[in-house]
Amino acid sequence: GLAGNTAYAFRVWALSEAGPGPATEILGRSAPVAPSACGTARAADPSEAPRPASPGAEGLLHVAWAPPLDSGGAAVVAYRVWLRPLFRDRFGDIFPADGWLGLGIFEHQGGPTETQTAPLAIDALPRCAGCLCSVAALNAAGHTGPSTPPAPVLLRAATPQVTSIHELSA
Numbered sequence: 001g002l003a004g005n006t007a008y009a010f011r012v013w014a015l016s017e018a019g020p021g022p023a024t025e026i027l028g029r030s031a032p033v034a035p036s037a038c039g040t041a042r043a044a045d046p047s048e049a050p051r052p053a054s055p056g057a058e059g060l061l062h063v064a065w066a067p068p069l070d071s072g073g074a075a076v077v078a079y080r081v082w083l084r085p086l087f088r089d090r091f092g093d094i095f096p097a098d099g100w101l102g103l104g105i106f107e108h109q110g111g112p113t114e115t116q117t118a119p120l121a122i123d124a125l126p127r128c129a130g131c132l133c134s135v136a137a138l139n140a141a142g143h144t145g146p147s148t149p150p151a152p153v154l155l156r157a158a159t160p161q162v163t164s165i166h167e168l169s170a
Helices: none
Strands: 007-012 024-029 060-065 076-088 094-096 101-107 116-121 130-139 151-155
Touching: 060 130, 060 151, 076 116, 076 151, 101 116
Parallel strands: none
Antiparallel strands: 007 024, 060 116, 076 094, 076 101, 076 130, 130 151
16 A cells, blocks of 8 residues: 555556557655654743733643644644643542543644644642643644653642641540
8 A cells, every 4th residue: 555645656658469658657645644743741831831921821831742743744733632630649649530631622823843832721620739731733634643642741749738646545
């Protein structure tokens, strides 16, 4: 089979009892394919946050990632972003939620290699110790690339719990 998003040159000619006819070269390209994986998601530096800041932006954390190196042959137009809350038990151990929360689809902004960001409303998250993030690119051909490995984008420090121990005397 042919590989997707690849240019091919074919040479064809007819063959009959009189011998081969003149060759004709045909140039073609196979259809676009899914883009490659994006760069690992991370908490955006304040300098990467979109400007101007929107009203109420003080409660926002921005998640950032690099676009895929290979667009699959069609321009990357958007990104799908997922979050997975992390919870902390009484012993301080952290464990992930059972499922992922879809943060939404975000339009590609700027040039093909510019870092992308998405806002994360911290108040909208469930009460948790932090969250993991995963991102996948969508290209103009309608293909979705693989999602990135989960990466922590928000970790809240553990608040020490004070436990009183009372001794009962007999």
